[in-house]
Amino acid sequence: MISLSRRQFLAAASATAVTSLTAPLVAAGANDELRVVVIGVNGIGKTHLNGFPQIPGVKVVGACDADSAVLGTRTEEFNKKFGYSLKKYDDIRRVYDDPDVDAVVLAIPNHWHGLGTVWGCQAGKDVYTEKPCSHNIWEAGQMEKAAKKYDRIVQVGIQRRSFTHLQDFFQEVQAGVLGKVKQVKGVYLTRRDSIGRPTMPPKPLATVNHDLWCGPAPTKLERAKYHYDWHWFWDYGNAELGNNGPHILDLCRWAIGAEEFPTSVTSIGGRYAWDDNGQTPNTHILRYQYATAPITFEIRDLPTATGKKDTCKYMDLSYGIIVEGEDATYVGFDTGKVIDKNGKTIREISGNTGSDGGRQLHRENFVKAVRSRKTSDLNCSVKTGHLSTALCHLGNISHQVGQPVHLNSLPERVAQQPLLSDATSRMIEHLSANGVDLPSATVQLGETLEINPKTEKFVSSEAANQRLRREYRAPYIVPDNV
Template sequence: MPRTSRRTFITGSMAALGAGFAIGGTRASGRILGANETINVAIAGLNGRGGAHVDEFSRMEGVRISHLVDPDVRTFDKRVKQVRDRAGYAPETVQDIRRVLDQPDVDAVSIATPNHWHALMTIWACQAGKDVYVEKPCSHNIHEGRVAVQAARRYDRIVQHGTQGRSSRSWAELAELARAGTYGKLLVSRALCYKNRPSIGFKPTEEPPSEIDFSLWLGPAKEVPFHTNLVHYNWHWFWNFGNGDIGNQGVHQMDIARWMIPGATYPTSVVSLGGRLGYEDQGETPNTQIAVMDFGDTQLIFEVRGLPTKPYRGEMVGNILHFEEGVVAGGKFFPKGKGEGEPLAKVEADRGPGDGNFGNFIAAVRSRKADDLNADILEGHVSSALCHLANISYRVGEPRSFDTIDQALGSDEAVRDAVDRMCEHLKDGNGLALDGMQYRLGRSLHFDGEAERFVDDAQANALLSREYRAPFVVPDSIG
């Protein structure tokens, strides 16, 4: 797999820019901020979540959006107006993030780009002495997520992950109840991503619009022809750029599901099944998926439904906890044998300083204490990696007939329930004739969490990283 050294990267970047761009690579390259000094933030990626980043930072006292960055210049006017209307000034607009990283007055980079850019931009920003807010998932694959963590630690940067649930006091309190065993042992930590995702159709390849630097948009990903299903949202459903809905909306619920399992990092095994069902289109990722992960005493079960569906226990996008003594759903506890829910037990659980995930990030930038972060990059990396584990199992799997799904995942009661409800959702809820239809049964994979590698599975391990397109190359590691 091709890699580049830091020297090669800088040389390539300077040639690409035709200017003297270089990465400082030391803590000293970041400004030392006074308690009341303005924090200058560059926002990269201006569609979708980028608008939320602009909204959050533009309303904060002591924070100034210095730059708006996107390869597509068509995004600039709307976001400049958003800042001007909110804060009364106009940021500088730039297509290439590298032109921002060498600016000494930029203190932080807030990343809302497509997934395939998240880790590399985080690494570059850390090397340039900038703090980072990076949207979920923090990585496109497990390898680059680990390198992003290494960069944050090596360059002593504050790096917050965009899983906002970590700044929620109510979720923190529920995690404390699970840790304390208030409702007995946690048997199943269930996450749901029931979000309607209609067909994206088929878009022909064409020349990219002149307003977009498509090579820059591709960045680390392999070169492919332009089509309008990539820019600006449906890239989520292509493996080259996105991670499906489990790694889009679902990473929020995955993070909470793992958080609720006391002491959980990686599972010992993972298996996933599903398919892109109900229509044929250009997308590649599953719109229907179940993933099962073994955390010893607790199973983590993740369910994705992109076709119209009814809620499960009142939840569509959310988390459900199955304890020995009952179920927690919708902020209530439902004891076994009782139909009525009751308020959750009272418990104290603190969150870090600042208002919400963005406010918490800025507070930590000022304090210079990574421990102040609610959603530190390491937590983001591990939870993002769980989404990647599920997808890898799915991708190395094989097509199977729905006629055999009863034998697919064994006799475990919780897993059988999830599979049965999925089939009912497809057949009765969406009118699909499952007889003769195929789904994809992922391979059951054993995972060594300490090494962050699969056990004796070269095909699965090959998907832990990717080939990077020079000069947009994630290094093997950062010592």
């Protein structure tokens, strides 16, 4: 159990408002019970409810959700599985007021990650926040400041960081095992369905506290399905690029040891084939310039062709990265292989991926750091999660400040840029197979935006710089001074 003095200290601290707390600096010892609450339990939060109790010394004590139906279902399931009742919280602020909570897991939508983390740190809780690290670039900096100021452990849920075989292998890549790296490619080639077009103005589910769900974001509702489909609206989500992009772009960046922002970004993308009111691209190409090597990323949410159920593949991968070196190439995702110039496998890269797609190893790593009180023990601190998530935000900003051009004009426009040109021809062929009328279709072409990696700002686009931060809806405001 946590010592009385720690709980007394936490109780005294939380009597003050969430936003004005000085965090307790008392560390949970190796044998103290760590009391965890999972916030947001619809999708991935369910796996956290199942995973955290498996870690010795950890007790999940509560669940929180803005949807009372989701909260009821998950707490009932938990009781059946683990044989005790969870405390139910219908408001994230009540979790932060509770002195008997040591750590929280934020499995809530992207627009809540920044504020949820800052509030959590201010309330003296350690935080495991899901990817993407933040909803915008500025708030990630605030998260980092809050973690430091209140001496909190904050892990970002980019779980492959906890694979020791990748930790070891990427060190070798950086030391030159593939020869000089010429380029890195990421692919996320999946298949999703259209979200449709609501015929009537949608109403929030009767069981949801919509004001709280929207938090820092506007409350206008434009989607028919309340949960999950927020990913495809900019106020809450960050497109597929910010949804599954953090996993892939993190691997790209990690492989070459790029520990800062790129020096430029270019985006090409659009939403095709679906008749719906989603706002974000379902087909997206990104290019990032780094001193070490360029990164390109291709995203497709459409199947191989109209009416098909299968997904595209690139070098046998639907999801993953290709690191092309002068001597050899790495192709992989959770595990991978090194191939020689003739495509022959010369080495397998594999190791323990644990359970739940790597998330269990990542949770264990979080708990280890909570016990040691060392951010350096984390495999994905805010700093690491931010650098990878920022690649998604930069790409989305290039898209948003871009201009529509005729799809047919694209090959000529990118002809001088071989990597983009190559990806573009694959994209056009794929869209054609999905019934897109090429002569009439347009594509959003983001201009190449120069970035200053030191200031983490765009060099000459004021329109782009304005998108580094959002407008927050009171009282759900990430403070300037955390």
